[in-house]
Amino acid sequence: MKFFYSLALFLLSVSSFTYAQTNFKPGYILNLKGDTIRGNVDAREWDINPDIVVFRSNTDGQEKTYTPKDINGFGVAGNVTFEKFELPISLDNIDPNKASVHIRVKTEVRTVFLKVVTTGTVLNLYSYTDLIKPRFIILDNATKHAEELIYHVFTDENVSFIRWVPQYRVQLQAFAEGAKVDNASFNKTIENSRYQEIEIANIVRTINKDKGPVFTAEKLFTTRFFVGASYVKSSLSYELNTPVKRGTEHDSGIKIDAGIDLIFNKKKGDAFFRVEVGYNENHFNFLLQDNSFVSRDFFVNYKTISLQPQFIYNVYSKDNLKVFIDVGFIYNKYQFKNYSIYKNGSNPPELQHPGTLDFSNSTARLLLKAGVVVAKHFELNAGYVTKSELPGSNSSRFDTGAYQAGVNFLF
Numbered sequence: 001m002k003f004f005y006s007l008a009l010f011l012l013s014v015s016s017f018t019y020a021q022t023n024f025k026p027g028y029i030l031n032l033k034g035d036t037i038r039g040n041v042d043a044r045e046w047d048i049n050p051d052i053v054v055f056r057s058n059t060d061g062q063e064k065t066y067t068p069k070d071i072n073g074f075g076v077a078g079n080v081t082f083e084k085f086e087l088p089i090s091l092d093n094i095d096p097n098k099a100s101v102h103i104r105v106k107t108e109v110r111t112v113f114l115k116v117v118t119t120g121t122v123l124n125l126y127s128y129t130d131l132i133k134p135r136f137i138i139l140d141n142a143t144k145h146a147e148e149l150i151y152h153v154f155t156d157e158n159v160s161f162i163r164w165v166p167q168y169r170v171q172l173q174a175f176a177e178g179a180k181v182d183n184a185s186f187n188k189t190i191e192n193s194r195y196q197e198i199e200i201a202n203i204v205r206t207i208n209k210d211k212g213p214v215f216t217a218e219k220l221f222t223t224r225f226f227v228g229a230s231y232v233k234s235s236l237s238y239e240l241n242t243p244v245k246r247g248t249e250h251d252s253g254i255k256i257d258a259g260i261d262l263i264f265n266k267k268k269g270d271a272f273f274r275v276e277v278g279y280n281e282n283h284f285n286f287l288l289q290d291n292s293f294v295s296r297d298f299f300v301n302y303k304t305i306s307l308q309p310q311f312i313y314n315v316y317s318k319d320n321l322k323v324f325i326d327v328g329f330i331y332n333k334y335q336f337k338n339y340s341i342y343k344n345g346s347n348p349p350e351l352q353h354p355g356t357l358d359f360s361n362s363t364a365r366l367l368l369k370a371g372v373v374v375a376k377h378f379e380l381n382a383g384y385v386t387k388s389e390l391p392g393s394n395s396s397r398f399d400t401g402a403y404q405a406g407v408n409f410l411f
Contacts, residue, residue, distance in 0.1 A: 023318065027080065029055050030072040043076045048129045049113055068111045081146045082113040083126070087137065087146050092153075094133050096162050096194070101152045113279050118201050120208025122179050125201055136168070138175070146191070147171075150197045169193060173204055179207045224261040228379070229254055230406030236284045236300065237387070237399040247286060255280035256404065259308075270317055274328070276308040300398075302336045308367055320376065326369035330385055334361050363388045363400070379408040 027041030041055035042063075053074050056063045066086045075081035084250050088107040114126035116135055124139040126146075136149040149168035155161060158199070172190050176182040186206060190213035193199045232255045238246040263269055283298040310328030317323075365388045371381030387401035 024056055025076045026033065027055075027074060027076040029053070029066060029074040030083075032070070032072060034072065041074055041076050043079065044201045045265065046080070046115070048131065049115060049127075051113070053082075053113075055081075068113055073113065078298045081116040083116060084111065085114050085137070085146050086111040086147070088133065089128065090148060090152075091132060094151055094153045094230075096153055096155075099162060105152065108222070116202055117197060118208075118210075120205065120210050122208045123175060123204050125204045126195060134195075135193070136197070138171070138177075138204070138267075149195075149200065166195065168195065168200070172200075172207070175207050179209070181207055181209065196272075222263050222266040224263060225411045226257075226259055226261065226379070226408045228257045228408030230257060230278070230404045231255075231400050232280055232401040232404040234282050234400065235387075236282075237391075237401075239397040240288065249286045251282045251284055253280055253282065255306075255404065255406070257378070257408065261312075261410075270314045272312055274308075274310040274312055274326075276306075276310065278304075278306040278308065280304050280306075282325075300336075302334045305333045305335075307331045307333075310367065310369070320374065322373040324371055326367075326381070326383070328369075328372070329364055329366045330331055330367040331364045332362060334363075334390075336361075357360045360390060363390060368388075373410065377385075377410045379410055381406050381408070 010409045023043050024040040025043040026038075027043070028036050028038050029041075030036055037055075037057060037059075039055055039057040042056075044050065051067060053066050053209040054063055055066060055074065071084065073081065073083040084110065089110045089112070091106045091108055104386055112128060114128050116134070116245045116254055117125040117127050119125075122141060124141060126139065128137060138149060139146045149171055150159075150165075151168050152165035154163050154165070169190050172193075173182065173187065174372075176186060176190065183238075183335040189206075193203060204379075231252065233250060233252045235248055235250050237246075239246050255278045257278045259274060261272050261274050261343055263272040282301065284298075286298050308328055310326050312324050312326045314322045314324045359398050366386040367383060368386075369381050369383035371379060373379045382405045383403070385404070387399045387403040390400050
């Protein structure tokens with residue numbers, strides 16, 4: 001146990017120094033002349049729109065930080081694109097719990113990176129999220145004028161009512177009329193639309209007469225399967241009352257593992273849930289000396305099928321190297337092949353019925369691990385399974401625990 005705590009403390013210490021880790025992906029920047037410069041972008045999750053971006057050029061390999069004043073935009077290949085705009089941004093909150101008293105619309109002209117949602121012949125749609133709220137911006141491709149799709153929420157001093165002002169519907173309806181796509185069905189879609197990316201993006205695509213697949217939000221949830229093997233050093237501690245004897249025996253063997261990782265955000269992947277199953281066998285043998293003439297040999301052999309739900313967090317994460325800590329439970333289901341007692345006082349030794357042993361067929365224990373993932377597919381881990389009682393009878397007590405080290409292949 002001390003080994004695991006030391007390892008986990010070391011990894012957490014490393015993470016405190018490497019929290020500002022980089023995650024460079026192939027991408028580009030658009031300089032102020034409109035030229036595309038290829039290289040690698042430090043890709044982030046970007047829950048809010050970035051005001052800086054770190055870029056490493058293919059030309060000289062140097063890292064440089066850019067703001068909207070320095071470039072016209074940037075992109076990460078196959079992932080996301082941002083374009084620079086200068087425009088008025090509304091500052092009122094649309095959370096009903098933080099709504100303004102009456103309509104008090106305040107705007108601020110900002111030069112920002114807008115995330116590209118969808119583009120077309122009539123309109124381009126962008127999103128801009130900061131600590132106040134999410135916003136959607138449309139660019140009229142005929143006039144090159146960009147404006148925010150307006151949505152307000154307000155109340156009174158006593159918070160006796162909440163009013164929503166979905167002005168964005170009027171704005172979208174005007175563009176639908178101009179594009180001659182304002183039929184009754186589509187008008188109803190606009191009137192019922194919510195201020196959400198999927199719904200607004202599909203309206204813009206209809207205005208653009210985009211016949212491609214319906215826009216859907218990117219699915220961040222994904223799964224990953226793995227198989228592996230672990231070297232397990234198990235312990236069986238015993239305490240017998242008749243006669244009073246205590247001791248601990250050890251057994252080493254290979255456990256076969258397989259499972260699935262449930263990754264809730266594939267772009268970031270720093271935290272995920274793992275379900276793992278395993279199989280291994282244990283063989284214990286210990287000798288108890290009753291007196292100078294009689295001794296007893298105990299044989300305890302069993303097979304184990306385990307179910308291991310775990311939560312894993314990457315304290316350090318780069319494309320080709322990840323360092324993680326892991327906490328979970330291990331539920332063991334035992335099948336005892338035999339547990340026998342031989343009395344050594346006669347020739348041959350006398351086989352006794354193990355009436356004093358009546359083992360439980362399952363236990364649940366805490367599982368602690370730490371490890372690394374190298375080259376995206378190879379996981380090396382080490383862990384500790386806390387001790388738990390394997391009930392025997394009123395006259396005996398058995399405890400099991402284990403250390404393990406393993407390797408998994410991640411598909």
